[in-house]
Amino acid sequence: MKEYRDKERLQLAATLHASDLADDEEQYLSLFDQGWQKILKHGDLERWKSGFHALPETQAATLKFNEDTVSVCANGVSDSQEHIEKALKKMHPWRKGPFDVFGVLIDTEWRSDWKWQRVQKHIAPLKGRTVLDVGCGSGYHMWRMLGEGAELVVGIDPTPLFSMHFATMKRYTPESNAFLLPVGIDDIPQGTRSFDSVFSMGILYHRKSPLDHLSQLKGLLRKGGELVLETLVIEGDEHSCLIPKGRYAKMRNVWFIPSVKMLELWLSRCGFKNIRCVDIDTTSTDEQRGTDWMQFESLADFLDPNDRSKTIEGYPAPMRAVVLAEAV
Numbered sequence: 001m002k003e004y005r006d007k008e009r010l011q012l013a014a015t016l017h018a019s020d021l022a023d024d025e026e027q028y029l030s031l032f033d034q035g036w037q038k039i040l041k042h043g044d045l046e047r048w049k050s051g052f053h054a055l056p057e058t059q060a061a062t063l064k065f066n067e068d069t070v071s072v073c074a075n076g077v078s079d080s081q082e083h084i085e086k087a088l089k090k091m092h093p094w095r096k097g098p099f100d101v102f103g104v105l106i107d108t109e110w111r112s113d114w115k116w117q118r119v120q121k122h123i124a125p126l127k128g129r130t131v132l133d134v135g136c137g138s139g140y141h142m143w144r145m146l147g148e149g150a151e152l153v154v155g156i157d158p159t160p161l162f163s164m165h166f167a168t169m170k171r172y173t174p175e176s177n178a179f180l181l182p183v184g185i186d187d188i189p190q191g192t193r194s195f196d197s198v199f200s201m202g203i204l205y206h207r208k209s210p211l212d213h214l215s216q217l218k219g220l221l222r223k224g225g226e227l228v229l230e231t232l233v234i235e236g237d238e239h240s241c242l243i244p245k246g247r248y249a250k251m252r253n254v255w256f257i258p259s260v261k262m263l264e265l266w267l268s269r270c271g272f273k274n275i276r277c278v279d280i281d282t283t284s285t286d287e288q289r290g291t292d293w294m295q296f297e298s299l300a301d302f303l304d305p306n307d308r309s310k311t312i313e314g315y316p317a318p319m320r321a322v323v324l325a326e327a328v
Helices: 002-017 022-039 047-053 081-091 112-120 140-147 158-168 208-218 262-270
Strands: 062-064 070-073 099-101 104-106 130-134 151-156 177-182 195-201 221-232 270-282 307-311 319-327
Touching: 002 022, 002 158, 002 270, 022 158, 022 177, 022 319, 047 081, 047 158, 070 140, 081 104, 099 158, 104 262, 112 177, 112 221, 112 270, 130 140, 140 151, 140 195, 158 177, 195 208, 208 221, 208 262, 208 307, 221 262, 262 319
Parallel strands: 070 099, 130 151, 130 195, 151 177, 195 221
Antiparallel strands: 062 070, 099 104, 221 319, 270 319
């Protein structure tokens, strides 16, 4: 992993130096180092590394990231699909995708391509943009953003396993301008206003102070830049907000789930304009489910078995909205 990390750092430094983020280059490199120090100390690292290093070594791979399944392919790979699948499953669980690695389909827990289809048709064109993906997970959406022509995509997510999943794909296209910093949003330099587009998808309800999160996002967007916010919502007016007493859909860290109207009010109070909800969708057990690549509990286990319109705790079942807004 050290070899991959060192090469990725060199590429990140060169890319930052020539980008709109050049003024904060040293801070971003420091965050990259900080995050990887934690990854290299993780208790599961040896298992993950054994899978990562068992994957085919080839200099002629092609990564396709403008299709629903982000895939890496190459001619002349001698490893059997059984061997490749065994290596990839060393990095279980795979939650966000789907991916295909030399013909082995990684059927992830989430059909993240469905979310991208709902989001992509409404957002500003990404061609030539500098993009930040907050809570990027495995990086699936980062690849799709690059596929839409983004100039540079930076993802942040502190979960070590997600960095391994991203590295699995990035190792085969090291020249691609997509980089994952293994840190959280609170670590990112604030108030820089350097990004043309900022995505926060599936993050807001995990924040104890949602207005602070929205203000952080605004501080990272250039004037006129676009916020793409995807989050849990409930039905109701501008006064409606669910604050779970304990868990929500078995998740411990869900703090606030607003109505769309309340969410729009929050965005307005935080200084955004041109605020509009472009999609509302109830999460189905076809979009989020257990698979051979994620064998733990999933959405079907989080819902009331007698009434799928409610969570196991009796709250409204997960409904998600996509809201766009412009930074002033």
